[in-house]
Amino acid sequence: MALKYDYAVIFPISSGSNMTPVSTQTRLDLKGTWLGFKRLLPLSLFVIAFGLAFGMAATQNGLSTFEAMLMSALVFAGASQFGALDLWGPQVPVVALMITTFAINARHLLMGASLYPWLRELPTGRRYAILTVISDANWAMAAQDYQRGERNLGILLGGGLALWSTWMIGTLIGMLFSTGITDPYSLGLDMVLGCFLLSMALGGNKNPRTLVIWCVAALTSLAAFIWLPPNSHVIVGALCGGLVGAFWLDRNDATGAADADH
């Protein structure tokens, strides 16, 4: 399939060498990781603001600086960390904490699975090591790169490291200064991820198959959001969209559907 945009057009900040794939065969190296780090750095600056908000909320819920930093380091998933703070108190219900964390983060299961055709070509150790930093933004960019013929997994690892380090920096700043951005909402910062993911979705190829899949995903996720238990909507929408994809194969692409649009 024809590529819709060049890298340089999508991310004007990145260097011209990104106009062609860094690697045409699956690999993970330092150069690609560094390029991935640099490409996600502009967006990661916004992540500092989220981290800051988390750090402040954690202080208010009685977590020490060390504890909040440890949570950001090990969990590295903002929404679930805020969710955990809702349950925090002198006593924390363990099963509820596990269910909430799992439900909010279950979208990672699908994100990882969607990159399986690419990740399977890595040695097992590296494949799972790289997954420890998979997150919404670096996954979305990696999935779009894959479509474009990129086979260097540095975007996933480097981008993840950029997000992880800025998340840590933001948490620390939030713990140290309880002033600062007191209301990320009034600055529109709650929309960073939404706008980013939307731009990634629109940057991909569009054809009737994609549009039908999107409509099914939109309607089923909305129905789940309204009628099913909290946090189930991403899973329901993604699985329903996937089922349409499984039954309506992309016949235009002789090399198989994995290289086609998403």
Add this chain to the structure above:
Amino acid sequence: MLTIETTATGTLLLIVIMGLVTLLTRVGGVLVMSFVPINQRVEGFINGMSGSVLIAILVPMAWQGDTGARMALLVTCVMMFLIKKPLPAITAGIATAAAWRFFF
């Protein structure tokens, strides 16, 4: 119901539990796929699901959000069609949400 007290050790334990559950979600999808034979139908499922994850995050976000949030997504969408560059589109979207919430 099992609870853990948020003493120093208790808090550490809770954080480690959260970390492990999240790690499971990160590696679990790939782990399961490694047992599934890849054929055309599975590939169709995977690439259909890939875009659907984005849509399934975005649509309820727009539904639940205030007008500022919806305007942010709308402006991002329009900017992507007009200039086709994500960073300016995202920036315009965020600025729209901030401006809308300031004025209305």
